[in-house]
Amino acid sequence: GLLNDDRVRLLSITLDPARDTPEALREYMKAYDADPAHWTFLTGPREQVEKVHAAWGMWAKPAANGQFDHPSRVFLVDGRGRVREIYNLDFFKPGWVLEDVQSLLKEAAGGPEK
Secondary structure (H helix, E strand, O other): OOOOOOOOOEEEEOOOOOOOOHHHHHHHHHHOOOOOOOEEEEOOOHHHHHHHHHHOOOOOEEOOOOOEEOOOEEEEEOOOOOEEEEEEHHHOOHHHHHHHHHHHHHHHOOOOOO
């Protein structure tokens, strides 16, 4: 229910702008039943994507299997654009993320923090 009132948004940024065209990302969204009302997928020219990766401390390099080697991270960003947590997907616990998101929502509403 966190997405119902648009207080929480999901954003994915391509690691492979050459293959991740807007159409390819739309197909990906369909395949994973991602609701575009709450989840945005971004791509763009390689140079711009690389600048975004660098600004977020991310990187991607071609791997032998034709995919990309990259850190597996999820960033929790508050309503003011501040990174509040970075989750490594190797140790990802959805319950922890839910608690952190609920805490940020309470904070944004002026309520007590956990």
